Amino acid sequence: MKKKSKKELLMAGGLALEILVVLLFLNARINALLDSDMSSEMVLAQLLAKENAALSTHWYYSTELRVLNTQLLYAFFFKLSNNWHWIRMASIICLWCIIIGIYYFWACAEGCKKYFLITALLLLAPISEDYFRFVLAGVYYIPHIAIAFAALAMNELYMKAQRGSRKLWLVVSVLLAFVAGLGGPREIIALYGPIGVAAAAELLNKKNKTRWQQFIYATFVGAAALLGYALNMLVLARIYHFATWGWLGFQLADGSRMVEIFSSFLQLFGARGTGTEYVFTCAVSVMWIVLTIGCIVYAYTHEVSDGYRRLADFTVAVYLLYFLLYSVTNMLFSARYGILNTVLSIPLLAMAANEVHLNESKRQWLLAVVATATIAGGALVLFRIAGEDQTTAQRDVTEKLLAEGYVNGYATFWNANVLTELSDGKIEVWQWCGGQDLPEHSSDIDDMTQWLQLASHMVEHPSGKVFALFTREEFESNPWRKNLHPEDVIYENEEYIVMSYPDHDTMKATLEKGL
Numbered sequence: 001m002k003k004k005s006k007k008e009l010l011m012a013g014g015l016a017l018e019i020l021v022v023l024l025f026l027n028a029r030i031n032a033l034l035d036s037d038m039s040s041e042m043v044l045a046q047l048l049a050k051e052n053a054a055l056s057t058h059w060y061y062s063t064e065l066r067v068l069n070t071q072l073l074y075a076f077f078f079k080l081s082n083n084w085h086w087i088r089m090a091s092i093i094c095l096w097c098i099i100i101g102i103y104y105f106w107a108c109a110e111g112c113k114k115y116f117l118i119t120a121l122l123l124l125a126p127i128s129e130d131y132f133r134f135v136l137a138g139v140y141y142i143p144h145i146a147i148a149f150a151a152l153a154m155n156e157l158y159m160k161a162q163r164g165s166r167k168l169w170l171v172v173s174v175l176l177a178f179v180a181g182l183g184g185p186r187e188i189i190a191l192y193g194p195i196g197v198a199a200a201a202e203l204l205n206k207k208n209k210t211r212w213q214q215f216i217y218a219t220f221v222g223a224a225a226l227l228g229y230a231l232n233m234l235v236l237a238r239i240y241h242f243a244t245w246g247w248l249g250f251q252l253a254d255g256s257r258m259v260e261i262f263s264s265f266l267q268l269f270g271a272r273g274t275g276t277e278y279v280f281t282c283a284v285s286v287m288w289i290v291l292t293i294g295c296i297v298y299a300y301t302h303e304v305s306d307g308y309r310r311l312a313d314f315t316v317a318v319y320l321l322y323f324l325l326y327s328v329t330n331m332l333f334s335a336r337y338g339i340l341n342t343v344l345s346i347p348l349l350a351m352a353a354n355e356v357h358l359n360e361s362k363r364q365w366l367l368a369v370v371a372t373a374t375i376a377g378g379a380l381v382l383f384r385i386a387g388e389d390q391t392t393a394q395r396d397v398t399e400k401l402l403a404e405g406y407v408n409g410y411a412t413f414w415n416a417n418v419l420t421e422l423s424d425g426k427i428e429v430w431q432w433c434g435g436q437d438l439p440e441h442s443s444d445i446d447d448m449t450q451w452l453q454l455a456s457h458m459v460e461h462p463s464g465k466v467f468a469l470f471t472r473e474e475f476e477s478n479p480w481r482k483n484l485h486p487e488d489v490i491y492e493n494e495e496y497i498v499m500s501y502p503d504h505d506t507m508k509a510t511l512e513k514g515l
Contacts, residue, residue: 045074061242064184181228408462
């Protein structure tokens with residue numbers, strides 16, 4: 001067997017082993033990692049499966065209409081099974097296959113298949129806790145990453161194709177951009193905006209003979225994405241329930257916000273923990289930041305392929321628009337939003353490895369060091385998460401409710417849809433306003449939150465006996481505190497108190513008495 005084939009088999013085996021380890025970890029621990037954001041995807045998917053639809057007017061979405069997203073796969077598997085755990089795990093496997101497949105598509109388009117396996121291993125490594133939770137486990141970001149890789153791949157195929165094929169790739173790219181824009185402004189800000197900014201900036205590079213061709217491509221896909229977003233705002237917003245970005249306004253960031261933005265990248269590249277673990281994960285994080293900057297600088301200071309230069313341009317534009325968004329607007333910030341930026345370090349590394357002026361042994365040595373450090377950091381992430389269990393108390397509540405025959409009840413958002421998934425879909429929960437980071441509840445028990453919930457909950461009430469689930473804090477600070485009687489408590493633990501009532505009307509009369 002040739003030496004090259006042995007190396008490829010070794011890397012393929014490493015990728016397969018990594019997938020197996022993380023998959024077995026998730027299969028054993030996923031119920032301990034669930035929250036209502038994750039479970040909302042499943043509740044929506046079950047609704048879509050029942051309606052045989054890709055979108056539903058009977059659901060309150062969040063800040064975007066989920067068009068090309070995870071719920072399509074979840075809904076497909078709901079057609080095959082009612083086992084929520086099986087559906088989640090099957091969907092995770094499929095989404096991992098999709099992102100790896102599209103990444104391979106990108107590698108082929110860029111001509112760096114040689115480094116596909118080693119960088120694919122990095123793509124599925126739990127490089128940080130945020131990456132593990134939001135990409136590998138929650139899979140929220142996989143559709144966005146996959147769309148980005150597909151768009152970048154088709155951009156390259158368009159640029160390299162002959163005139164006839166070029167039109168085909170332009171049409172396909174425009175269609176993808178349009179559908180992506182239907183979901184909301186996210187893809188415009190994170191993908192098509194940067195493609196346009198990068199193409200416009202490259203017009204200044206007189207040495208680039210294809211700069212106008214790239215600018216034309218960027219104009220077409222950008223216009224298609226904007227058209228999709230216009231349809232989202234003017235038509236779909238009147239049909240479906242989702243929050244628009246009308247509240248977004250100008251606001252200069254202060255120093256603390258800028259520090260938060262910059263430090264978030266250390267976190268996203270893995271820095272976490274205490275003591276020796278923190279020192280090591282910080283070193284890995286700094287390694288990735290230096291590599292990213294180095295790959296970009298190399299593209300501007302050496303003779304490289306047009307594809308490498310375009311990827312560097314795009315990455316710089318992504319970070320530029322990201323910093324502008326969070327430094328001059330009142331957009332809410334969370335570290336995880338930067339995942340769509342940091343994931344670009346992986347294709348950048350693949351391109352640099354393919355073109356850097358080093359002999360093959362030095363390239364392989366460098367990639368081996370990066371992979372080893374990243375996997376070691378990923379192992380620390382898994383060990384840390386293995387010691388966490390954020391649903392212990394919720395699982396205890398679910399077990400009690402099922403044992404007592406409860407199938408309907410009330411809770412605030414963070415304790416609603418997650419109970420549905422923990423009960424394998426047997427318990428339906430109406431979501432009250434209130435809870436962490438959400439508006440406080442009024443005295444009307446039928447005041448439901450219009451956020452990741454069935455629209456029917458706004459007008460329909462549960463039949464039969466119902467439960468009301470409160471956290472300890474909610475129990476003491478809700479509008480009905482004086483009407484919560486000890487004799488109505490059916491279960492409590494360190495975190496929760498569960499009340500029981502014969503039916504909705506009795507609960508309403510009891511809780512709202514004298515208010």
